[in-house]
Structures are given as structure tokens and as C-alpha cells.
Amino acid sequence: AEDINLSLEGEGVELPSRKNDNTRKVLESKGTPKRQQVEPETSKSGTVKLTKPVALWTQQDVCKWLKKHCPNQYQIYSESFKQHDITGRALLRLTDKKLERMGIAQESLRQHILQQVLQLKVREEVRNLQLLTQGRKEIHPQ
DSSP states (O other): OOOOEEOTTSOOEEOOSSSOHHHHHHHHHHOOOOOOOSSOEEOTTSOEEOSSOGGGOOHHHHHHHHHHHOGGGHHHHHHHHHHTTOOHHHHHTOOHHHHHHTTOOOHHHHHHHHHHHHHHHHHHHHHHHHHHHHHHHHHSOO
């Protein structure tokens, strides 16, 4: 068996230079997950890819998410969200009462926002689990 050295900085798996250059290329091509890109990207299915943790989203990131997930009421919501400086961290902590205080009077609209936030939380949890299991596979190959 070949010796495998792991880099502690999270740079992935490094293999000593030996005959098996194909293995090296495959491992290097996977790279490491990029956690902090500037803004959420939109995938082909139309969902926002979580390229950075929601808690690090700026007000602009939240507005992009809002436009995608609440397009019919975007104008109303975005003004209120900007006024109240809703960043990713604040978005994750929204409640029905907070939305009501922000001026979103209609209960069905508040529930729609909260449902979208819940789906966002679930997607982020799934992403975190995938990153964790991916990291485990790199550290403990089978």
C-alpha cells in the first residue's frame, strides 16, 4: 500500500510522487469545498446553491434569495428587509412576531416567508452534512 499524507490545512490529499500519477490527478481534481464565495449562485433547477453559509449572507444576498423565493411580494418584502437590515443571520432567526413587527401584516404571507426560511435551513443542514461526510472520506479513505 502507498503512503498517503493528509494536509491539516484542508487542502486535500497529497500523494508522494510515484508511478500512480492517475490517482494523484483524480484526487487533485476533486479539490476542497469552497465555503466562501461572494454570493449565492443559482443552479439549473432554480434553487439557490449555498456557496457560503447563510449566516454570512449580506443584505444583498438575502434580497437575491427573497426575489427567487417570494417573487410576487418581492417589492414589499425587500423594502422591509432593507429597512430592518435583515442579513443571513437575522433571516435564520425570523419569527412570525418579528415579521409582523416589520410590517408584514398578512398571516399567510408571513407563513410563506417562514416556510421558505425553513426550507433554506434544511438545505443548509444537508449541505453541512455533505461537507462533513466528504471531509471524513478524505481523512479516512476506505
